[in-house]
Amino acid sequence: MARQGCRPRAGHRPGRAARTARELDRRGLEVVTLNGFPYEGFGAEEVKYRVYKPDWADPERLAHTTALARVLAQLLPDDVTEGTISTLPLAWRTTFDATRAAEARTALVALAQRLDALAELTGKSIRVGLEPEPGCTVETTGDAIAPLTAIGHDRIGICVDTCHLATSFEDPGTALDALAAADIPVVKSQLSAALHAEHPHLPDVRAALAAFDEPRFLHQTRTLPHEPGGAAAGGTLVATALRGTDDLGEALTRHALPDSAPWRAHFHVPLHAPPAAPLTSTLPVLKDTLTRLVGGPHPRTRHLEVETYTWQALPPELRPRARPQLADGIAAELTLARDLLTELGLKELP
Template identity: 35%
Template sequence: MNPEARDRMSSFIDPSYRREDITYCTNVHPGQSAEEILHNLKQYVSRVKKRRGLSEMAAGIWIGARALEDLQDERMRRRFRECLEVEGLWPTSINGFPYGSFHRDRVKEEVYEPAWDSSDRLRYTRGLAVLAAELLVNAPPRFRKCSISTVPLGFRSSWNASRQVMAVKNLIEAERHFARITSDSGIRITLGLEMEPGCALEKTSDVLLLWQELRAAGLHEAEGIDDSHARGGGVSSHLGLCYDVCHQAVMFEDISESLSLLGEAHIPIFKYQISSALRVLWPSLNESERPDRQPDKMVTLEERLIPFCEERYLHQTCARGSIQPAPSQEGKSEPSLRFYVDLDKALADRARRGEEWRIHFHVPVHLNQLDDSGLYTTRDTIEELLNSL
């Protein structure tokens, strides 16, 4: 990353960062109702805070449409806020991505609905912004901010130009709403689109094109605002990104280059999600003399991957191999990528084994390798991200 791009990207990072700013997100625990989320806050998040030896801590909360409806009740909203304050938990991050249940038997592509061309998505997201400002009304100065993550427009296979136009219109309206809430409350509320494989925004290049459309359509951006998100003459907007590193790893993106391009384009990142995806190194049949590259290991790998296929979530898979060089390339070959919307589709395509697969299946972030059968992780991209900030 060149120094100028690094400076731009650093302008979106709070220089007063402390360890209590790392959040623990409740969406790993089932909880659709406000009552269930309260239980999760006390049972899990508060205990994490105590085990870390902290008196207060930032919290990440998934609030779906049902919980948001519950919290329209004044008494429930007061209970919710008082619980957070008593437990010393400040919701600086809200997961506004899954609208409905995230833990039902089948989620798959339905997690991207309603998409950003829908008035339901706009209304739900606006409601989260109002709620965030109210929940943080008594927060200490360092916690008076909230980043709300959201879907990457919609699912790519059903996306089209007319839906894109409506999504741009709705995003601009959402950004203006977030700006008004921030101005009225004094609490910085931002919206972060979260790139994800198989969606309308799956790569950095998709985001760059979207921001061209947003700016052409009137996205409000102010120069030189002195706050923790845009310092030193940077661009301030209430619309930016939630950057999940494993999503970009699955797409084989160079993380440092991705961040550099976003910095050069003045596109803010309001939230980083540290995660790791599944990585498969297939044996190369023309190197069968190597013990770790035996052809029969192909079958072992296939057997190991079958349990990762499931009915609940999509596990988008990107395969990278080598293509035969064209005559004009003078013997040079380039890596080719093939995308599969789910792991079972990739496994069914037996004729197209690549040298490496990356699968959108979250695995423990501290592991480089799952076992000795060829299953690895994208942990190195986490280090690449941290080294680029």
């Protein structure tokens, strides 16, 4: 959301950055955070696994992220000293061995050193957050603790995406407490909601899910099955290991994923418009996470980004048909995010 009343002086910024800063200024907008996860081709007809390339073992990812940091430092308003960038959580899991893990760690340490130098040169502090995502080497917030501890630099932290958190059935309180205990900074949070199916064994639920199975993006699908446990006869239901597939279509095929417990799919559904029954969204997880991040006396993070990029991947009847409809949808999401923040006691700038 735009912060009114600040006018960055763009004259000292070179080239394209200066032109961009002037245009933002003209529109009363500011840039304080960037999504550095996609590298190129994110608008292609089929993205799928391509979004995970180059990974952090590839020198091009370090070069790309360094360039983003330099651009962001130029775009930050004069009275703002902190910027953030979200990035790939190391790599997609199937191509990542110990050698590539070591290369990725070396690259992130080099990035931290470059960000230190950038801060000394410009006075702008840029931090980068690994964004855990289902199917990646760092799939959950818990998975992020070991590699981030090994890097050991406060310029490299975590980006908490609430869609990804929910898809992996992470409890927000447990996840954020573990990060705090490990002294891992929450660099930024992406406010997003996943697709939730409470009863995936029912034919009408599966038909509703099938409408969201589309060819552009991966929609990793997860379930947390339960089985009887405990000493008493009949026991209680206890959660077993998280199960999942790389895409929603795979989950819908016979026996690909247990359907005795709810499913969640990595499909960023609009915050203000959950899907019609029998499906819903994980907006309650977003609200819980947001309360824990910024609802207390001291915020855990200062940068919140509404990140619904799937408007044109929605089922045809839910897609915006023209730019004004898309703009209205984005505005409705931002309004909901603002309302959630003001309900937590935050004040809107005049």
